Amino acid sequence: MSIQVQAITRRFLYNGVTLPDIPGHEAREVRDIYSAQFPELLSADIEAGEVRNGVQEITFKRAVGVKG
Numbered sequence: 001m002s003i004q005v006q007a008i009t010r011r012f013l014y015n016g017v018t019l020p021d022i023p024g025h026e027a028r029e030v031r032d033i034y035s036a037q038f039p040e041l042l043s044a045d046i047e048a049g050e051v052r053n054g055v056q057e058i059t060f061k062r063a064v065g066v067k068g
Contacts, residue, residue: 006054007054008051008054008055008056009021009054009055009056010027010055010056010057010058011055011056011057011058012027012030012034012057012058012059012060013057013058013059013060014034014038014041014044014059014060015038015062019034027046027048027058028046030058031044031046031060034060040062041060041062043062043063044060044061044062044063045060045061045063046058046059046060046061047059047060047061
């Protein structure tokens with residue numbers, strides 16, 4: 001039995017938009033970089049999905065809370 005190495009492609013999703021991956025950065029760092037375009041990402045949760053067909057979808061979800 002041989003071991004096969006397969007590269008995993010990350011796909012970042014936020015509010016129905018697919019954001020390009022930034023290689024060499026963790027998901028938290030990618031979120032922080034995109035927060036310049038989407039300021040609400042600063043407090044967003046990161047949800048990593050399962051790897052399917054070599055692609056992992058990572059979703060940024062806005063934190064829901066009460067203001068005030």
